[in-house]
Amino acid sequence: YDGRGKPLGDARLAAWQAQGRIVALCPEVAGRLPTPRPPAEIEPGATALDVLEGRARILTATGADVTAPFLAGARIALHTAQAQHCRFALLMDGSPSCGSLQxxxxxxxxxxxxxxxxxxxxxxxxxxxxxxxSQIDALATLAD
Known part of the structure; x- marks a missing residue:
């Protein structure tokens, strides 16, 4: 979101990329959010499922509602993953798009x-x- 890359530096990722097994996509960019962009978070007390069901929003620190582009990017990511027959996704943790654990x-x-x-x-x-x-070892076990 801030224009700085988030390199993982794992040799398995480079190997999977060379094998054509990685589909790279940023849902936030796919949803037409700019880079860099203000940080955004799911409303306090709400979950991603609440956002998906229209019961909560994703807001910047100044209160701007950026729910629509986050949802658009999520739909594009799903469509892309399905079209490419993906079974797994490695997502950067923490974001209101890609957080998988946090x-x-x-x-x-x-x-x-x-x-x-x-x-x-x-x-x-x-x-x-x-x-x-942090779960790349588990992913490698299933993906290899």
Whole structure:
């Protein structure tokens, strides 16, 4: 979101890329959010499922509602994953899109809590197993 890359530096990823097994996509960019962009979080007390069901929003620290582009990006990610027959997704943890183990609390104070982002939740809802970078060993066990 801030224009700085998030390199993982795992040799298995480079090998999978060379084998054509990686489909790279940023749901937030796919949803037409700019880079860099203001940080955004799911509303306090809400979950990604609440956002998917229209019961909660994704807001920037100034209160701007950015739910629509996050949802659009999640739908594009799902469509792309299905079209490419993906069974697994490796997602950057913490974001309101890609958090698979943790998301920020919604208070814009840097606090993380257990939960998923909207893209992760949508992928899981459709049978795609999601992994955080801390789970790459588990992903490798299933993917190899």
């Amino acid at each position: 998301v920020y609390s919604g208070h814009h104070d840097g606090t993380r809590q257990p939960g998923q982002g909207v893209t992760a939740a949508l992928l899981v809802r459709h049978g795609i197993t999601v992994f955080a970078p």
